[in-house]
Amino acid sequence: MHSNSIPITQPWSLAIEGFITHLKASGAPATTLRARREQLQHLARRAPADPWSLTADELLAYFADQTWQTETRRGRRSCFSMFWKWGKRVHGAKNIAKHLPKVKPAAPSPMPVPPPVYEAAMRRADQRTKLILRMAHDAGMRRGEIAVSASWDLVQDFVGWSLVVHGKGGKTRMVPLTPRLAFELLALGEGYFFEGAIDGHLSPRRISELAADVLDAPWTIHKLRHRFATDLLDAVGGDLLTVQEACGWAKADTARHYIPVPLDKIRQGIYRAREVEPLRAVEATA
Template sequence: MALRLSQSRGLFTVYDAAGLALAAGDLDDVERWLIDRTRYPKPGPAAKPTPPAWAPWVDMFIAEQQAAKRRPGTITTRVKHLLVFARSRPDVTPMTVTRDDLVNYIGSQQWHPRTVHGVRASFRLFFRLLVDLGHRTDDPARTLPAVRIPRSVPRPCPDHVVKAAYANLEDDRLRTAVRITVETGLRRSEVARVRSADVEGRRDAHHLHVVGKGGHERSVPISNDLAELILSAPTEYLFAGRTGAPITSDHLGKLISQTLPGAWTAHTLRHRFATMAYQASNDLRAVQELLGHASPVTTAVYTRVADDAMRRAAEAAHIS
């Protein structure tokens, strides 16, 4: 497939021959996407072309999102939401889309509420921009139905599962990836980009400098052993691909998940870290900072309360 690379204010976008935007970000993001695409080719028919009427408005949206300093991954996701809709409705343009068009489109999809929430947010951002800049007088996405996301149940990977999986690992890099995830609770995207230069501090007070979602920075304490392991890496990035750039977070997440039995995944290791950290400290704010969450409400979803703690809490209300 012929691909075209376009640059706009430092943001690189990969298009296919039909003009469909396939990926966007900085050069490192695009390089990782190309490597991953080569390693894991997508099966199935080629994607439908993007209606030409959408192209200039989507490019404008990308430029605005970049100016707002949104992360490349966030921009890519939002653009994907728009283009999937555009390809499904080649009969409408950004200037003719109605509220009913958007409501019927979202309502016809068998999506998880969290996905619906993200698509709705992308539509609202895009059409609000068109109104703010005077290209439309009405906003078809402004009153889209709000989505209620069901409360998630924490799923911390059991300790015996983690220890057994770690003990059976023979690949040194994968052992390191699992250990970092287990001992720091980092997101898979954060683990994928760990560098030896990110280790800061001194012996018995080492910490790992992490750049998380939205570019927010935090420091996560690590042990001397883990610090030495990271510092001994032969490459800048611990989990570098053939070009020296870090491997994709999806690929690393799959590798880690494959070491765990059943339905346990890399993300359940993050739940385990959150649960154990809260049980040890009883400080939700501290756990929030360690995980890099913007709100303690999100952190609460990650932390499972021990059965004995709930029993003690309930017994405190007994009459006798």
């Protein structure tokens, strides 16, 4: 039986919906509500007991059994921590999530999609998927931001078209669009750009799946954001604040996870620091 077909018990369903209602009352955006519900449902289908009788050891065993990437693991731990803190306040339950080990942030590993990989993916993609790839590559949008984008987010000024992007934590930012991307989005007409069954639009997961179908492994739609950030930083002469605003980063040092430092720049810096002329350096190794 597929794991998603395993029924969720009533105690779990009631607990999850109660927690989601709490988050909604606090002003959490729809993307956060959907993510938290999916994270808890994943646990609910695999947990050996109902939420308020589950033990710390059982939760730890579930946590250890998953093959998540580091940032996914950090996100799940955060979700479970919030859920059981809420359960302690509302239901008097023990906060078993506090026994989960802390997960260190992943080391920066920027991987901008190489241009030939992007071009090959565009040749394979249908029109819908091409537009999805272009929104990540040309506007630096996350999969969740692409999923909820709609015609009413398009804004025109005296220079061109921009898009109101609905980012993490309910934050929005304005991203200028290339003329070609603006034309393609305008041609879609009224409504969500990618219609689907979830609140009228495709889910972020489906956006990723469509991109993965045409991108060579190990490249992903998120790595197209790495490409966007890397190219933009070079185009604006190293102005990191501009890149931060365009990408919707809360902190500028997030750039370390997106933008690699080219080896040739490191080499040039070392040569300048040690007063070495490039030609002489080559001759010395010949």
